[in-house]
Amino acid sequence: MLELENIQVFYGPVQALHGISLHVDEGEIVTIIGPNGAGKTTTLKTITGLVRSRTGSIKFQGKRIDRLLEDQIVGQGISLVPEGRRVFPRLTVLENLEMGAYLRRSDRAGIQADIKRMYEIFPRLEERKAQLAETLSGGEQQMLAIARALMSRPKLLMLDEPSMGLAPLVVKGIFEIIQKINEEGTTILLVEQNARMALRVADRGYVLRTGEIVMEASAADLMKNESVRRAYLGEGIYSLEKNNGSVAGTGA
Amino acid sequence: MLHRKRLMGVVAFLILGLCLSSVTYGAPPIKIGIVAPLSGGAAMVGDTQVKGIALAIKQINAQGGIHGRQVVYYAEDDEQIPAKSVNAVNKLVYQQKVDAVIGTVNSSCTLANMEITKRAGVPQITPISSNPKITRLGNPWIFRLQASDDQQAEAIVNYAVNVLKLKKMAIMYQSDDYGTGGKDVIVRRLKELGLEPVAVEAFNPDAKDMSAQILKIKNAGADGLFMWTMYAQGALIARQSRQLGLKVPLMGGGGLTNPKLVELAGEAAYGLLNTQTFFPDPEGASPEAKAFIEAYKKEYGILPDSNAAMSYDSMMILAEAMKKAGPALNKKEVRDNIAATKNYRGVTGVITIDKYGDANRDILIIRVKEGGGYEVVWPKH
Amino acid sequence: MLLQQLIQGLAIGSVYGLLALGYVLMWQAWAVLDFARGDAAMMGAFFLLIFNVFLKIHILLAFPLAIAASALTGFIIERLAYRPLVGAREINRLIATIGAGILIRNLYRVMFGADPFPFPTIFGEHPIYIKHLMIVPQNLWITGIGFALAILLRLFLLKTWRGKAMRAAAQDRETAALMGIRVKNSMTLTFVVATVLGGIAGMLIAPLYFVMADMGVLIGLKGFAAAVLGGIESVTGAMVGGIILGIAENLAGGFISSGYQTAIAFALMILVLIFRPSGIMGRRL
Structure with missing residues (x-):
C-alpha cells in the first residue's frame, strides 16, 4: 500500500534520513521504533509532504505521491496524528473535528455521520464539543487528534508518539482504540518510543537508528530480539549486568 | 636646491592656473540655501517658498547677478520636523557653504535651525514663520518678513472686538509653537481689552476629530472662535x-489663507476671517505686486500665495543687502544691511x-x- | 453634553474598531503586528476618491469598485512584501510591515502630492436634532457599517469553512497543512480581507477628514491601540476596544483637556498592557 524507497532528507547541511526504504501493506499495523532523533518523525513528515526527500520515491497504492502538494497527499487518503497532538488550541472540539474533514467539506451528511461516529468512539469528546481544545486534558487532546485524523476517512492512519506524556492507563485506552480502528479496516503506521506497547499491537516493525533502518521483522520476532529488548524495551541495564559489559556500545 | 626651485615652479603654475580659471570662467556663484518642508504635510507650502525664491533669483541673474556673480540656490527638505530642519541647515551651512539661508515655514523648525546660522554667522531670513519668539531671543542673524503672530493676532482680536463687537470668544489652537504662540497673544490682547475667552482648547497638529473641542466651545456659548492653525x-x-x-x-491668522481651505471645507468656510499680508488680487494691488503676480503666473502657470510672495521679497531684500x-x-x-532695510517697496x-x-x-x-x-474687509478703503 | 460626547465617540470608535480588526486578523493569521494597517485605510480612501471624484462614477458603483481595488492591491502587496517574509524572524517581519507602510505612503505622496483632497459628504452632514441631542447622519452610517462589518467578519470566522480554516492555519500552520488546508492561500486571503476592512474604514472617514497620503498614520496607531485594548486575538474585542478608545478620547477632550486627547488614548493602551495584557476580551473571538 505504502512504499518508501531510498529516502534521503536533509535539514540544511545535516542529513536526517540516510536512504531508508520501507513498506506498509494493506490492513497491517506497522511500527517504527527507535531512539530519540533517529528520524522517525522526519519519516512521517516526508510521507505527508511537510518535508521533501532529495532522492528515491514514495508510492501510495501504486501511485507516486512524493511530488504532490500536501493537501493532495491528504486527499489520497493519508492522515497523520502529529507528535504532541497539535490540536488547534483556540478552536472548539467540534471545530477541530471539522478541520479534519476539510477536504471533503461539501459532504455535509457524511461529515455529520462521521462526527457522530467519533462521539461514539470517544464519548468524552461529545461532552466537551463546545469547549476550546486547549482546555482538554492530555489524554482528551490525544483522542481529539486521532478523531480529527479519522475525519478525513484515511486509508492509512499514521500516528506519531501517541503515548507521549500520558498516564499508563490512558495509553492503554489509546492503544485499544488504535487496534479497533485497524480492525475496522484502516491501515496503521505507528511511530513510538514506547516500543513495548507498539510491538504488542503491531504486525511488523522497523528499527530506525540515526537515520537508517537497522532491522525489519515481525513484531513477535522483534520482541524476542536480544538487542531490541536491551535497547528499547527497558531491559538494557539488566542485560548489561548479566553479560558483564560485553554488549557495551549497542547504545541504550 | 633644484628641488626647491622645481617646487616653486609648480606653485607658481598652480597660482597662475587659478587666476586664469577665474578670469576664464567668471566669479564663483553666490549660494543661497533654502530650507523648507518639501515633503510631508506642509510640502505644498515648501513648494511655493522655493518657487518664489527661484523666480527672484531668475530675475536677479537676468539683470547681471550681484557684483557680477550669478546666484544659485540649494534647497533642503525639513519635513516640518525640527531635528531634520537642523540637519538641513547644517548641511547648507557647512557642506554647501551658502552665503545666506532663507527658511523655513514651521515656527518650531525655525526656532531650532536658527541656532546653526547664529553659530556660523550666516544671515537667515524666514519668510513666514510667525512665532513671536523667533525674533525675541536676541539672535542678531535671524530676520522675518511675515508679520509676527503678535502683530497678526492683535489685528484679528482688534477687529473682532472693535468691528464685530464680539464678547464671548473661544480659542482653538494646535499644540505646537505656532499654535501656542498665537493663543498666548490672543489671550493677552483680549485681556488688555477687558475680555476673557470663554473656552481655550488645544488639538494635536495632526488631529482629525475636533468634535470634543467644538462641542465644549458650543456649550460655553461662544459668539466667535479664533483658531490658530x-x-x-x-x-x-x-x-x-x-x-x-x-x-x-471663525477667525484666524495668515496660516489659514489658502484656496485649498475653501476647496476642502466648502460652504463651511464662507465668511471665515483671517489676517493676511498678501493675496493675489491683481485689482487694487500695488504696481510691484501686480508685476510679481504676472511674472509668477507666467513662470509657473498658477497664482502665487502669500508664502511665495514673502519668499520672493526675502530674496530681494537679501539681494539688496x-x-x-x-x-x-x-x-x-550683509546682516547689518538687512537690519537697516527701510521703506523697501516689496x-x-x-x-x-x-x-x-x-x-x-x-x-x-x-x-x-x-x-x-x-475679499479685503479691513482696512476699509 | 455627556451623551453628545458619547455619540461622537461611538462614530470615530467604530472606525478605530475596523482598523483594529485588521490588526487582529493579521495577528491571527500571520502572527505579526502589521503597522501598515493605517496605510490600507489611506489607499481605500484614495480609491474612492479616484472613482467617485476624479472619474465621477456614481457613489453606489464607486464603493464596490474601490473595495475591489483595495482587494487587488492587498493581493499585490502580499505577494511583493509579505509572502517573501513568511519564514523570517518575528522582529524582521514587524520591521518589514513598517517599511511597507512608509513605502506606500511615500508612493502616494509622490503620485498625489502631500496636500489633502476634499471629499464630498456621502451620507449628509447636517445634523438631526432629537431634543438637544444632535445626530449627524454621517456618524450614524459610520457606526452602522462598522458594526455590520464586524458582525459579518465574526460570522465568517465562526461559521464558514474558509473562516475556520483561516483560524486553524493561524494557530498551527503545519498541522493545518496536514488537514489539507492550503495555508499560504489562507494567509493571502486574510491579508486581502484585512486590507479591504482597512480600506473601508478609510472610505468612511474620507468625507470627514479629507484624503491625503499621511491620513493613515495617526488613525493606524489608534487602531493598534484599540486592538491592544480589546485583545489582539478577539474580533469582538477589536470593536469594543475601538469604541472605548473613541469614547475615552471624546470624554477626555470634553471634560479633562483637549490637549491630552491622544496622550490619553495611548495611556489607556499602556495601562491595559500592564494590568490585563490579553486585553479586555481576552482570547474570546
Missing part, C-alpha cells in the same frame, strides 16, 4: 463646527525691519466670499 486643520474645524451646529464667526555690502560679501556686513507692501529683525508692515483682514475667493 494651518489651512488643512482650519478646514476641518470649519466643517466640523458646521456639522455640530456651532454657527459663529548683498549689493550694498561690497564684492567681498562679508556676512556681518511685493508684499512697504517693509521696514525693526530693532528685533521683524518686518513692520500693514496687516489686512480678508474674508472668504460666498462661493469662494477672498
Whole structure:
C-alpha cells in the first residue's frame, strides 16, 4: 500500500534520513521504533509532504505521491496524528473535528455521520464539543487528534508518539482504540518510543537508528530480539549486568 | 636646491592656473540655501517658498547677478520636523557653504535651525514663520518678513472686538509653537481689552476629530472662535463646527489663507476671517505686486500665495543687502544691511525691519466670499 | 453634553474598531503586528476618491469598485512584501510591515502630492436634532457599517469553512497543512480581507477628514491601540476596544483637556498592557 524507497532528507547541511526504504501493506499495523532523533518523525513528515526527500520515491497504492502538494497527499487518503497532538488550541472540539474533514467539506451528511461516529468512539469528546481544545486534558487532546485524523476517512492512519506524556492507563485506552480502528479496516503506521506497547499491537516493525533502518521483522520476532529488548524495551541495564559489559556500545 | 626651485615652479603654475580659471570662467556663484518642508504635510507650502525664491533669483541673474556673480540656490527638505530642519541647515551651512539661508515655514523648525546660522554667522531670513519668539531671543542673524503672530493676532482680536463687537470668544489652537504662540497673544490682547475667552482648547497638529473641542466651545456659548492653525486643520474645524451646529464667526491668522481651505471645507468656510499680508488680487494691488503676480503666473502657470510672495521679497531684500555690502560679501556686513532695510517697496507692501529683525508692515483682514475667493474687509478703503 | 460626547465617540470608535480588526486578523493569521494597517485605510480612501471624484462614477458603483481595488492591491502587496517574509524572524517581519507602510505612503505622496483632497459628504452632514441631542447622519452610517462589518467578519470566522480554516492555519500552520488546508492561500486571503476592512474604514472617514497620503498614520496607531485594548486575538474585542478608545478620547477632550486627547488614548493602551495584557476580551473571538 505504502512504499518508501531510498529516502534521503536533509535539514540544511545535516542529513536526517540516510536512504531508508520501507513498506506498509494493506490492513497491517506497522511500527517504527527507535531512539530519540533517529528520524522517525522526519519519516512521517516526508510521507505527508511537510518535508521533501532529495532522492528515491514514495508510492501510495501504486501511485507516486512524493511530488504532490500536501493537501493532495491528504486527499489520497493519508492522515497523520502529529507528535504532541497539535490540536488547534483556540478552536472548539467540534471545530477541530471539522478541520479534519476539510477536504471533503461539501459532504455535509457524511461529515455529520462521521462526527457522530467519533462521539461514539470517544464519548468524552461529545461532552466537551463546545469547549476550546486547549482546555482538554492530555489524554482528551490525544483522542481529539486521532478523531480529527479519522475525519478525513484515511486509508492509512499514521500516528506519531501517541503515548507521549500520558498516564499508563490512558495509553492503554489509546492503544485499544488504535487496534479497533485497524480492525475496522484502516491501515496503521505507528511511530513510538514506547516500543513495548507498539510491538504488542503491531504486525511488523522497523528499527530506525540515526537515520537508517537497522532491522525489519515481525513484531513477535522483534520482541524476542536480544538487542531490541536491551535497547528499547527497558531491559538494557539488566542485560548489561548479566553479560558483564560485553554488549557495551549497542547504545541504550 | 633644484628641488626647491622645481617646487616653486609648480606653485607658481598652480597660482597662475587659478587666476586664469577665474578670469576664464567668471566669479564663483553666490549660494543661497533654502530650507523648507518639501515633503510631508506642509510640502505644498515648501513648494511655493522655493518657487518664489527661484523666480527672484531668475530675475536677479537676468539683470547681471550681484557684483557680477550669478546666484544659485540649494534647497533642503525639513519635513516640518525640527531635528531634520537642523540637519538641513547644517548641511547648507557647512557642506554647501551658502552665503545666506532663507527658511523655513514651521515656527518650531525655525526656532531650532536658527541656532546653526547664529553659530556660523550666516544671515537667515524666514519668510513666514510667525512665532513671536523667533525674533525675541536676541539672535542678531535671524530676520522675518511675515508679520509676527503678535502683530497678526492683535489685528484679528482688534477687529473682532472693535468691528464685530464680539464678547464671548473661544480659542482653538494646535499644540505646537505656532499654535501656542498665537493663543498666548490672543489671550493677552483680549485681556488688555477687558475680555476673557470663554473656552481655550488645544488639538494635536495632526488631529482629525475636533468634535470634543467644538462641542465644549458650543456649550460655553461662544459668539466667535479664533483658531490658530494651518489651512488643512482650519478646514476641518470649519466643517466640523458646521456639522455640530456651532454657527459663529471663525477667525484666524495668515496660516489659514489658502484656496485649498475653501476647496476642502466648502460652504463651511464662507465668511471665515483671517489676517493676511498678501493675496493675489491683481485689482487694487500695488504696481510691484501686480508685476510679481504676472511674472509668477507666467513662470509657473498658477497664482502665487502669500508664502511665495514673502519668499520672493526675502530674496530681494537679501539681494539688496548683498549689493550694498561690497564684492567681498562679508556676512556681518550683509546682516547689518538687512537690519537697516527701510521703506523697501516689496511685493508684499512697504517693509521696514525693526530693532528685533521683524518686518513692520500693514496687516489686512480678508474674508472668504460666498462661493469662494477672498475679499479685503479691513482696512476699509 | 455627556451623551453628545458619547455619540461622537461611538462614530470615530467604530472606525478605530475596523482598523483594529485588521490588526487582529493579521495577528491571527500571520502572527505579526502589521503597522501598515493605517496605510490600507489611506489607499481605500484614495480609491474612492479616484472613482467617485476624479472619474465621477456614481457613489453606489464607486464603493464596490474601490473595495475591489483595495482587494487587488492587498493581493499585490502580499505577494511583493509579505509572502517573501513568511519564514523570517518575528522582529524582521514587524520591521518589514513598517517599511511597507512608509513605502506606500511615500508612493502616494509622490503620485498625489502631500496636500489633502476634499471629499464630498456621502451620507449628509447636517445634523438631526432629537431634543438637544444632535445626530449627524454621517456618524450614524459610520457606526452602522462598522458594526455590520464586524458582525459579518465574526460570522465568517465562526461559521464558514474558509473562516475556520483561516483560524486553524493561524494557530498551527503545519498541522493545518496536514488537514489539507492550503495555508499560504489562507494567509493571502486574510491579508486581502484585512486590507479591504482597512480600506473601508478609510472610505468612511474620507468625507470627514479629507484624503491625503499621511491620513493613515495617526488613525493606524489608534487602531493598534484599540486592538491592544480589546485583545489582539478577539474580533469582538477589536470593536469594543475601538469604541472605548473613541469614547475615552471624546470624554477626555470634553471634560479633562483637549490637549491630552491622544496622550490619553495611548495611556489607556499602556495601562491595559500592564494590568490585563490579553486585553479586555481576552482570547474570546
